[in-house]
Amino acid sequence: MIAKELQEEVYNCIKCGICMNACPVYKQLHVEGAAPRGKVQLIKKIQEGKFDISEGFKNLLYTCLLCETCTVNCPSGVKIDRLFKAMRAEVLKKYKLPLLKRIMSTVLSSDQLLPFCMFWGRTLGNPLMALLPKNGKIGAISFSKLPKFNGKPLMDQYPEIISPSGKAQGRVIYFPGCANNFLFENVGNSTIKVLQRLGVEVVFPKDLKCCSLPIFLSGARQMALSNIKSNLSAFSRYDNVDAIIVDCATCGAAFKEEYVHILGEMGEDTKEAQKVKNKVMDISQYLAKFDLKKYLQPLKGRVTYHDPCHLVRSQKIKDEPRALLKQIPGLDFAEMVGADVCCGGGGTFQLDHPDISVSITKNKIQSIRNTGADTVASGCPGCRLQINGNLGNEKIRVVHPIELLAEAMGKV
Amino acid sequence: MIRPEVIQKFVSIVGKDRCKTSPEDLLTHSYDASILEFVPDAILFPVSTEEVSRIMALASAENVFVTPRGSASGLGGECLAKKGGILLSFTQMNKILEINTENRYAIVEPGIVIADFQKAVEAVNLFYPPDPGSATVASIGGAVMMNAGGMRGIKYGVTRDYLLGMEIVLPSGEVMKTGTITAKDVTGYDLTRLICGSEGTLAIATKITVRLLPKPKARRTLLAIYDDIDDAGKTVAKIVEAGIIPATMELMDKTVIKAVEEAFHLGLPLDAAALLLIDVDGDDATIERQSPLIAEFCQGQGARNVRTSSSEEENVQLWAARRAAFGCIARLRPTCLIEDATVPVNQMVKAIKKVKEICERNNVQIAVLAHAGDGNLHPLMLCDQRDKEEMARVEKAMDEFVEYAMTIGGTLSGEHGIGVNKAKYLPQQLSATSLKIQRGIKNVFDPQGILNPGSFLEVSPK
Numbered sequence: 125m126i127a128k129e130l131q132e133e134v135y136n137c138i139k140c141g142i143c144m145n146a147c148p149v150y151k152q153l154h155v156e157g158a159a160p161r162g163k164v165q166l167i168k169k170i171q172e173g174k175f176d177i178s179e180g181f182k183n184l185l186y187t188c189l190l191c192e193t194c195t196v197n198c199p200s201g202v203k204i205d206r207l208f209k210a211m212r213a214e215v216l217k218k219y220k221l222p223l224l225k226r227i228m229s230t231v232l233s234s235d236q237l238l239p240f241c242m243f244w245g246r247t248l249g250n251p252l253m254a255l256l257p258k259n260g261k262i263g264a265i266s267f268s269k270l271p272k273f274n275g276k277p278l279m280d281q282y283p284e285i286i287s288p289s290g291k292a293q294g295r296v297i298y299f300p301g302c303a304n305n306f307l308f309e310n311v312g313n314s315t316i317k318v319l320q321r322l323g324v325e326v327v328f329p330k331d332l333k334c335c336s337l338p339i340f341l342s343g344a345r346q347m348a349l350s351n352i353k354s355n356l357s358a359f360s361r362y363d364n365v366d367a368i369i370v371d372c373a374t375c376g377a378a379f380k381e382e383y384v385h386i387l388g389e390m391g392e393d394t395k396e397a398q399k400v401k402n403k404v405m406d407i408s409q410y411l412a413k414f415d416l417k418k419y420l421q422p423l424k425g426r427v428t429y430h431d432p433c434h435l436v437r438s439q440k441i442k443d444e445p446r447a448l449l450k451q452i453p454g455l456d457f458a459e460m461v462g463a464d465v466c467c468g469g470g471g472t473f474q475l476d477h478p479d480i481s482v483s484i485t486k487n488k489i490q491s492i493r494n495t496g497a498d499t500v501a502s503g504c505p506g507c508r509l510q511i512n513g514n515l516g517n518e519k520i521r522v523v524h525p526i527e528l529l530a531e532a533m534g535k536v
Numbered sequence: 537m538i539r540p541e542v543i544q545k546f547v548s549i550v551g552k553d554r555c556k557t558s559p560e561d562l563l564t565h566s567y568d569a570s571i572l573e574f575v576p577d578a579i580l581f582p583v584s585t586e587e588v589s590r591i592m593a594l595a596s597a598e599n600v601f602v603t604p605r606g607s608a609s610g611l612g613g614e615c616l617a618k619k620g621g622i623l624l625s626f627t628q629m630n631k632i633l634e635i636n637t638e639n640r641y642a643i644v645e646p647g648i649v650i651a652d653f654q655k656a657v658e659a660v661n662l663f664y665p666p667d668p669g670s671a672t673v674a675s676i677g678g679a680v681m682m683n684a685g686g687m688r689g690i691k692y693g694v695t696r697d698y699l700l701g702m703e704i705v706l707p708s709g710e711v712m713k714t715g716t717i718t719a720k721d722v723t724g725y726d727l728t729r730l731i732c733g734s735e736g737t738l739a740i741a742t743k744i745t746v747r748l749l750p751k752p753k754a755r756r757t758l759l760a761i762y763d764d765i766d767d768a769g770k771t772v773a774k775i776v777e778a779g780i781i782p783a784t785m786e787l788m789d790k791t792v793i794k795a796v797e798e799a800f801h802l803g804l805p806l807d808a809a810a811l812l813l814i815d816v817d818g819d820d821a822t823i824e825r826q827s828p829l830i831a832e833f834c835q836g837q838g839a840r841n842v843r844t845s846s847s848e849e850e851n852v853q854l855w856a857a858r859r860a861a862f863g864c865i866a867r868l869r870p871t872c873l874i875e876d877a878t879v880p881v882n883q884m885v886k887a888i889k890k891v892k893e894i895c896e897r898n899n900v901q902i903a904v905l906a907h908a909g910d911g912n913l914h915p916l917m918l919c920d921q922r923d924k925e926e927m928a929r930v931e932k933a934m935d936e937f938v939e940y941a942m943t944i945g946g947t948l949s950g951e952h953g954i955g956v957n958k959a960k961y962l963p964q965q966l967s968a969t970s971l972k973i974q975r976g977i978k979n980v981f982d983p984q985g986i987l988n989p990g991s992f993l994e995v996s997p998k
Contacts, residue, residue, distance in 0.1 A: 136866050136870055138862070138872055141673035165563065166563060166564060180559070180560040184560060199866070200867055
């Protein structure tokens with residue numbers, strides 16, 4: 125059963141229902157089982173032995189974006205998302221992960237398979253992808269909107285130590301995440317370029333693994349364990365670093381929130397994870413201490429910002445990315461209505477529940493449209509994929525804030 | 537238990553997707569915001585009057601119990617399938633059918649969440665005042681059936697005061713209209729207001745017509761801090777006596793303040809004994825005139841500090857915190873039973889003292905919240921429902937408090953309803969004649985007794 129302290133959480137739910145109208149999924153389905161309150165009550169029954177983990181319960185538990193909106197809105201302070209995450213691990217003791225997730229988790233957690241798949245993905249994937257029918261979809265994303273593989277993994281494009289342009293003002297470790305390493309190289313390049321320009325030495329360890337958040341949030345904690353330990357030990361090799369820089373909201377949430385909890389709940393040592401938690405910074409947080417004005421050239425257009433769940437709720441980072449965008453001269457910043465509402469992607473949620481996912485994303489896109497922005501910035505690859513994948517033919521650019529910042533800094 | 541072939545007939549009305557019978561669905565529809573639990577046999581999600589009518593006709597023919605349900609945020613088991621049978625959930629019948637700006641009314645389906653509806657009418661500069669603490673959860677259908685009150689009661693009244701008419705389905709399946717869309721209507725008995733507050737025992741509302749007001753131009757929130765809860769209570773009585781009518785006057789004691797502060801970090805003073813949260817709304821001139829006057833009353837009665845909110849954002853935060861107070865209390869203890877006895881405003885100070893004394897004597901942990909302007913007390917009894925002995929003490933304290941409220945001209949329930957738990961007190965307030973008439977009315981609407989069985993009239997002592 126789940127950790128003792130989490131078991132007690134279910135008794136703090138007084139079923140006031142405030143989580144329901146906060147839950148993006150409930151607001152689409154309007155069925156109590158989809159509501160956080162409903163799931164918490166089922167978990168209570170399971171704990172009390174009055175109900176068994178069932179196929180139906182499993183389906184409900186995975187009909188959840190893990191966007192954490194319920195948790196931050198719960199007046200009773202019930203750690204709803206922690207409860208669900210732990211419960212997913214319990215469910216997997218009885219049921220297997222669906223095939224697609226099992227393949228994905230195996231690939232992401234393996235030393236050899238990931239580079240192997242990515243190599244063939246690059247070689248065959250990009251040409252093959254061009255052959256896919258234009259109106260087909262994977263999950264909630266149109267084929268035509270899938271990103272291309274990087275020509276070369278980001279990790280192979282840089283040396284282990286990347287020197288700054290002038291005298292070193294600081295030293296950081298950079299964690300690229302799978303998304304940047306294999307798909308969104310421009311985000312990683314931008315982060316490195318900005319850091320270099322600001323005189324920060326970047327350490328780019330070559331043995332970093334997938335942060336494994338998609339694996340352990342699917343419930344497959346055991347499968348994620350070796351990656352977690354491997355990353356922690358890679359980080360601990362470097363002394364004298366100001367911070368571990370992450371430019372992916374999800375990886376940041378893994379290091380800052382999930383590792384400590386998951387290791388703790390699995391009865392593993394959390395000392396290293398605790399150290400890392402205190403060192404990890406989102407790129408927007410790290411840049412807050414720099415006076416960027418003097419480096420920035422004007423850009424044109426209007427930008428709006430979408431809060432990734434893993435930044436605004438998991439890490440409580442809300443102002444820093446906006447501050448970055450607002451500093452760019454010439455760029456008009458427009459706040460959208462409901463910027464912190466989940467985009468509906470939810471990692472693999474959009475694969476499992478494309479219909480629910482798309483209906484949530486529609487509202488987000490309408491919100492973006494209403495601002496009149498030509499660009500939407502967001503620090504999460506999942507959100508960018510989801511938003512871009514559902515934009516249709518609209519000419520709205522979807523970027524990471526750091527990409528705009530790097531553009532404003534001009535060529536190095 | 538409903539026979540499978542009867543379930544099949546219900547399925548033929550709403551389709552397979554909107555008839556749920558899985559154990560997960562049944563369990564997640566077995567509770568409301570109280571500690572009661574009753575598991576239904578099936579849940580139906582109708583989306584039209586026609587479906588509801590066919591469901592009720594079938595239920596009548598087959599003698600199947602039906603209990604209507606909105607968002608299940610009620611506090612007394614009113615929307616639970618107390619005797620099993622069908623639970624009729626309106627969460628998917630939730631459209632706004634019309635907002636009429638010329639005649640200032642709106643027609644909605646019962647499942648719409650109050651706050652969503654309020655937002656929609658405010659977007660066209662109109663205003664739906666009834667504002668229960670649970671407005672972000674509760675449905676209008678539920679609010680109508682419970683005649684929900686809330687925070688703006690002192691100035692704007694309760695749900696019943698904004699109801700113009702309804703389309704209802706009787707237990708027999710017959711569809712009927714009550715009321716009109718006009719502001720005045722004295723044609724026949726006022727069935728609209730009879731059904732409002734009937735706790736879902738007479739008929740099922742499928743369309744609801746409500747009166748709207750022009751949206752107040754502005755509002756301002758005052759926060760008065762007290763070192764003595766009596767002074768806060770006296771302030772309320774003085775303001776009411778002076779003929780000033782703020783939009784809301786909410787009282788929180790120190791335990792509530794602590795729980796709310798822990799959840800929201802608003803900078804509320806943790807050493808205060810009580811606070812009053814007072815809203816004034818209207819045009820700018822009214823606000824400019826009323827708010828200093830109210831501040832003076834607060835100070836005159838010993839408020840140590842009166843703060844005026846500086847922005848609408850701060851207003852929203854303060855009221856979100858007040859809304860969540862019930863939930864926040866669960867940070868202190870797992871279970872929270874909320875009392876709802878309401879007393880004349882000038883008796884409120886005494887009643888708060890009394891309830892504290894009663895709880896202390898019975899060794900029950902208590903926090904006090906009140907819609908103070910209405911004398912609507914919400915003593916929150918903190919406990920753990922797993923502790924049988926403690927729950928017995930809580931029940932005893934409640935019994936004593938209800939009895940006391942009766943002696944000073946109060947009512948059993950101001951706005952939460954009688955439901956299952958308070959039914960035993962009914963004869964303390966209602967005479968045998970009154971109960972006989974009420975049972976007679978129920979019988980006219982529902983001769984078979986299939987609608988919301990196990991409700992207050994049935995379970996109250998005969």
